[in-house]
Every structure is written in C-alpha cells, then in structure tokens.
Amino acid sequence: MTTTFIRNAWYVAARSEEVGEQPLGRTICNEKIVLFRSGAGVAAVEDFCPHRGAPLSLGFVRDGNLVCGYHGLEIDCAGKPQSMPMQRVQSFPCVRPYAVVEKYGFIWFWAGEKETADESQLPYLEWAESEEWAYGGGLYHIQADYRLMIDNLMDLTHETYVHASSIGQKEIDEAPLKTTVNGEIVTLERNMENIYAPPFWQACMRSKGLDATQPVDRWQRCHFHLPSNVHIEVGVAEAGHGGYHAPEERKVSSIVVDFITPETETSHWYFWGMARRFNVQDEETTRQIRDGQGKIFSEDLEMLEKQQQNLLDYPERRLLMLNIDSGGVQARKLIDKKIQAEQADGG
C-alpha cells in the first residue's frame, strides 16, 4: 500500500494527563505502541511482549521500568529486558523503542526510526509556555483519513453549514480568501468586516466585558504545519479598530489548536483545543470554551466518517478542487512531497 504518512516527524501521541501510573496503548501511523512514565521521563516501545506476544499496555510500571502483566518480563525505557522471575534475560530480544518527548502538555511521538528523531523539529508553541495564555482541549477518535480533517480545517466555509448555530455565518462564505505557501507552512486568511458576531464569539465578548451587540471585524488565519497540525488564529474586534491588529482591549482572540495524528490509513486521533489571551485565570471560561468547542467539533465527526465511507465506496471518483479547497490542496502537496523525499531516501 502506498503510505499516506510522513514518518520522520513528530506527532502528538497523547495528552500528558492520559499517561499516569498506568501505561497507555495506542496505535499511531500503524505502529502499535505503549507509552509509560519511566524514571527518565516518558517512554514508548512496541506494545508486544517478546515472550508470548502479550500487550505490554496491560502491564504496569515498577521503578520506572515496564513490567508485562502476563508473566512479568520487565523492560527498561529503551525496550531492553531487565529481569523476569527465575529467568536470565540477557539474550532476550529487545522490544522496539520509539522516540517520545513530553512538552507543552503533550507527548510527542517520532514515527520514524528512533535514531533519526530530531528534537529541534518540535514545533514552538508560545501559548503553551506563556502565562499570558490559557488552554483547554480534548481528544476525539475519528474513523477517517487524517487528511480529511486537514481539508476540513483548512476550509472554514464548512462552518456556515456544519456549525450553523455556533460559529458559522454566511459572511464566511462571502469573504475573499488568500492562500499562501511559505516554505513548509500553508496559510489561509479571511477577513470579515463590520458584521455581527455569531453566538460563540458573542459569548466570548461578553465574558471579556465587550458589547456583543455591536458590529465587529472578524478574522480567521489558518496555518498548516507539517506533518499534520493546523493552528487557526481566530477572533473578533469591535468594528473599525483594525481587526486582527486591533488593540488587545478591543478584541477577543484565540488560537484553535489542532493536532491531527494518523492512527491507520482511515482513522486518526484528533487533539483539539483552544488557546486564548482573555480571562486567562478564569477556569470557568476555560471549561465553557472547551465544552462549546467539543460540541462544535463533534459536529464534524459524522460528516467526516460518512465522507470517508463514500470515498471508500467510490474509489475512482475525482473530486473538485476549488479555490476554497486550496488550503487542503497545498497542505497535501507538502505532505506528498515529504513522503516522496522519505521514500527516495530508502524508506
């Protein structure tokens, strides 16, 4: 099968809080792995015990090593067997280790060979480190090719239809669109001037003390980053104060943070969230936004899963590529180019 994933890249494998005392089994880019907290930090190995093939994710962590829950084979964070009751393990095969790094509240997984992992390629996420930002988010498992989610997020005209009652409004469809490719980043920009804010943004304005009944300038700037992450700067400002560039007290703005991690060719993990610069201390606002965003993003699930099913049922169909699709089209071009380069390198 032709691969549809970039291998030599960092993917979000889990939210930090998902891996506690218990190991966590998860499939990423078709690799079945188990994540666990070793003494040296988080670690990942193949979820397959060399003794009898049991899933190591049903085991437990002891002194920073992972112990198989079936017969007690204990491996260290590099996958090397350390002990087993009454056994000499020196000659036991190692469990394949993977490179993982914990940063920004996430566990990042390098889908290629461990030796090639390059931490300098981790993205820089200002909002995750600064006190001026607050973040909330969640995770969905979706039965669809991860690239359908990239398409979805790089074409926000769907908001008018899928999210009509929260963030959609017809002005999105009508606003001119600008797509640019800058190296390995695709950016899509849309500005809507002197409109009324949709319900989600009205609520945000009210929570900051702004008058939600007045016209606003609204913006969306979608940024696709390799291998498969989309960050969307969104916000509204009181009309006529510069929109995206308006002073902080005139606007509410945030970043929709989407990490889209392939599980298989036709399923993915969707880590969604929002980082904001207003009311950053208020946990109730965080909760409300997360609940609202979780509901909005759940509206995409059925659409994407049925779209995937349609594409599987009609594999020969050519789809349209319109200007509104240019974000997804450009993102896929970057992905394809990277995959080809990896394969030329002997992948």
Add this chain to the structure above:
Amino acid sequence: MTTTFIRNAWYVAARSEEVGEQPLGRTICNEKIVLFRSGAGVAAVEDFCPHRGAPLSLGFVRDGNLVCGYHGLEIDCAGKPQSMPMQRVQSFPCVRPYAVVEKYGFIWFWAGEKETADESQLPYLEWAESEEWAYGGGLYHIQADYRLMIDNLMDLTHETYVHASSIGQKEIDEAPLKTTVNGEIVTLERNMENIYAPPFWQACMRSKGLDATQPVDRWQRCHFHLPSNVHIEVGVAEAGHGGYHAPEERKVSSIVVDFITPETETSHWYFWGMARRFNVQDEETTRQIRDGQGKIFSEDLEMLEKQQQNLLDYPERRLLMLNIDSGGVQARKLIDKKIQAEQADGG
C-alpha cells in the same frame, strides 16, 4: 458478481412520512441515494457531493433544492448544481439523478437509468385509493437476500411454525395448494374449510361483531408481482357461506401488503402492512392490527438472517425445492428471466 436485482423496475424506497423536511439517505439495489422533497415533488440523487464526496443526506433543503451540509453546494431536483458560495458552478459535474414517484403513500424508486423510467409500470393498488379500505404498516431492515423474503411469503406453511401463536395452524400445512403463473404474476391459493380461526382472525371477527367461536372457511391467495412485491389476500368467513366469495357481512378479509426492496445482495428493506375492508374508520383497529402484524413479522427476522448466514457459510449446498416452495421457485424464475433480458439488452 452476478446481479440478483432487476434494474428497470419500481421499488418502494420509503414510506412517504419518512421524507419530511430532512433529506433521507438510503441504499437500494446497491445505489446510495438521498431522497428529498423538491418543489416539483419528491426527488432522488446519488448521496455523494461532487465537491468533496460528502453525503448529501447530511444536508438540507432550501427552496426545493438540496444543499450539501459540508460546504453549501446546492443542486436542483435533477442533480444539477445551482449555486455555491463564491463559486461559479456552471462547469461542475451533475449529481446522478434517479427517477422517483410518490404514490399510494410510498416513494417509488426506479433502479435503472432515469431516462428509462416508465410510470405506467407502477402497480395499481386499489386499496390505497379507495375509501372502502384502511391501511397500516411498517418497515423492517433485514440482513438477508430479498429473495429469501419472497420465498418466505410465497410459502405460508411457515406460519404454522414461525407464527404458531397468532396466525399459524396445522390445517395450513394440510390444505392442498394451487400455484399458477399468469404472465408476470405468480399466484398461490390455499383454502381451509370448516376449521377454527386462529387467534389473530378471531380478534378480527370480534372487532366486526362476528361470532369467533364458530367454524370458518379460511383462505390465502398469495400474489407475487415483479420486481419483488407480494400481496396476500387473506380472510375467514363463517363456514359454509362461500369462503373467499362469501358476502361481505359474513367474512373478515384483508390484504397483506409486502414491498420487498433489495438494499444489497444480502440485505433488504421490508415494507409490510395490511389493507382491510372492515372497520375502516376505526384507527384503534388499525393500530392493533399494525402492532400484531409487526410482532408477527418480527418473528421472521431471526429466521431469515440466520438462514442467510447458513447459506453464506455453505455456498455449495443445493436446497430442496418442494411443491410448497413452488411459489418462490416460480417467482425467482420470473426475476431471473427479467434480469437475463436486461443483460441481453446491454446491461
């Protein structure tokens, strides 16, 4: 795969009340379609948006056109794109349209090319248009070849076993059977004289004011019509008054109305119902009969689905064809003949 469906024929796709303001997605004869109410009446097109492959059945109807719920492509009842926000749609491909007609409280679907649809081939259903009749019915989805349901309905000896507590009685097995083929109709006739009515018919007699404790003459006349419909005239009359030909006041009679619509080779939609000539104004009688019939027909589901599974597990097995199976055998012959004619025509 050898096809098992006739294409150029009308199938019941839905009960009229299933298609309201929302479009309805349904698979019929392996065609994934969406039904919706256009200004010009009910319409059907392929459930696949040419833009990105989204299911149109997740969209909505606006001014009689169908709007894709993903990015707003709007098509008319012929599948022709009419508009899309900020797009010129003249060159967009059409969505494949299908012929549908609403009549008798059902939506009828022509499984062949739309151009070949022939409304004169719609069946004539007297009971659906006359004030002298009342009708109630329902719909089941069954994981079995639609022809197994035809077999089932064209051999009512199964009533003695599957429906022992309602309409079955051993006299059915023992009554002589007459099968006739008249053009494209197969008829099976069975008369049982001077017997006691089974529980279902006793209830019907009581509801008309007849003495349910006296012997009756009972009849069943199964009529198979192409492509896959079975109508069964059933009833009981006070014994000795002519049975099927008894005067109206001496009998209770009805038509079991079965529209059997293939979904795939191994599943179908079963539209069941009963049209009756007694107590036609009494909605409580309609409700009771529908509840009773729904329960009776649900008893067939497990049998048919497990029979289908057995046939899939043992594809090489030859089955018996007994005289009691003649109705189904003759019906299948008509179906096969029609399919062969279609294929000879270049299908």
Add this chain to the structure above:
Amino acid sequence: MTTTFIRNAWYVAARSEEVGEQPLGRTICNEKIVLFRSGAGVAAVEDFCPHRGAPLSLGFVRDGNLVCGYHGLEIDCAGKPQSMPMQRVQSFPCVRPYAVVEKYGFIWFWAGEKETADESQLPYLEWAESEEWAYGGGLYHIQADYRLMIDNLMDLTHETYVHASSIGQKEIDEAPLKTTVNGEIVTLERNMENIYAPPFWQACMRSKGLDATQPVDRWQRCHFHLPSNVHIEVGVAEAGHGGYHAPEERKVSSIVVDFITPETETSHWYFWGMARRFNVQDEETTRQIRDGQGKIFSEDLEMLEKQQQNLLDYPERRLLMLNIDSGGVQARKLIDKKIQAEQADGG
C-alpha cells in the same frame, strides 16, 4: 488453512443444563451443530435444514425428534428425515449426524466422523462421580486460539500478575518447576513451602475451620490431557505436614477443571470449574468458589484476546519458549503430533 484441531477426540460441547427443552446451536471445531434431547439421549446434527438452509437450532423437539422451526421438516437423532407436512421425505437427504455423549454433567462431542467415535476415549473424572467431591463451574466464550488458553493454564506464573489480588503471589515465580511428559499427558509440578496463603486459599482454609494466619505448604500440579483439557490439582496444607501428601484434615485442596473447546481457529469455549473435597455438602461454599473463580478467570479474557490480536497483527514474529513455557510447549507438541497422525491417515 492448516488445521489446528485434533478431529478424532471428545470435546466438551456444553454443560448438561444448557440443553433443555430447546435445542442449542453451537460451533465447535468449525462445525455448526445443534444439540437436542432425543428420546435416546442427547443428539447432535449439523445446524442446517436440507429444505431451505434454515438453522435447526431455531426449531423444537417433538417426541424426541428435531422439528425445523421454518417449515416443519422433522428429523430423528441420526439426522434422518422422518416427516414433513404433506411431503414424502424418504428421498430427502439426511442431516449430517455427529457423535455426542452425555456424561459427568457435560455433553461431549466427537469432532471427527461419527462412525469413528470411541467412547472408551472419554476421560475418567473421579470427582464427577464420587459423593466425596463437590463441583461448580461456568462457561466463557473467548476470542482467542484455544491453545493460548492451554499455554495460560500450563504456566501458572501468570497468576502473580494477572490474579495478583486473589491467588497470585511472588513465591509462585520463584518456586522450582518440574515438567514431565507421560504418554499423552503433560504434568507440571510446583511446590511452595512455608509461605503465607493468598486471599483465595485463606478463605478456603477458614471455610474448613483451619487457621488461615499460619504458614502453609502450597502446591500446583497441572495435567494436560489430549485433546485440550487441563486439570490442576491445587491446595495448601498447614506447613510441615507433607504438603500435597498431608492428611486430609490438615489441608484444603481442589482440582481446577478446565475444558477448552475450539470454536474456530481464533476463538474457543472455556468451560471452567472447580472440584473440591471439603465442605462438599455446602452449596454456599460452592457458590462462593464459583463466583471467585469466575472473577479470576475473567481477568484472563482481556489478556488472551489482546494477545491473539497481537499475534494476528504480527504473524511473522517468533515467540520465546522459556522453561516456564515448557508445559504449553509440550502440550502443543502432543497436539501437533496427533494432528499429523490424523492427516497421515487421510484426514
């Protein structure tokens, strides 16, 4: 596909109480059968009516014969058609009969040709016939190759990990192990001296009036019998009185009785239970032990099913065979040898 089952052998098909007035459909060694109570005892035939392929397990028993629930074909315990309403059945094909025997509270199924069934090969189960023993048990359906359950039961070091809170203890891992093969029986023996009893055994000691706080000698003797049964003698005695050989009043002992019946290559029926020699009249003890054992064995289900999934995902992987695996390894050798002999015989 290479077969993984011995054919000419007795497998437990059902607990006696599972087959009452209603027939019971079940798949064993890939054979779909229906079990029913004939006048001559329990009988089994293929679960496929030769008339239309209906499952006979949806039928009923009349005068010791099995009647198809669809159209009334009646067969005797040998699968020979006896009657059908209005039909002459002499020329009807027979339904394939299978050899079954009811004994010890179980129904035993011979997976080979009926003619080759040899009752002398039934195991002798003393505990099932003697008044000095009590028995309780249950049945689990497990989505895993039956041989993975044999491995499981022939290597009780897994108790320390999977059953840590009931019967596991680290001394199991540390006790020396002795494996012997005696003809068609593999025996694994482990003795743990002067240890503290784990919770399950403490409860058993208390129920017999022994002091559960004192040290004990504990033993496990696993016996594998062809085709796939494992009986494990287990118990604890007050320390220093001979362990396994201690006098009856100083010990509590029982036999873990496991009948492991293949359903398909990747699923099996697991009949588990315990026969004991203490408090044999006390039904409350039987209930408590069954509940406890049912809970313990349910802990194995997830492990085995995920292990099976791992083995299917990585079919090329070679597993380790350690000394603790010797019981399973030897058992598989006996199975393979028997299968080869059957195939050489023209299987």
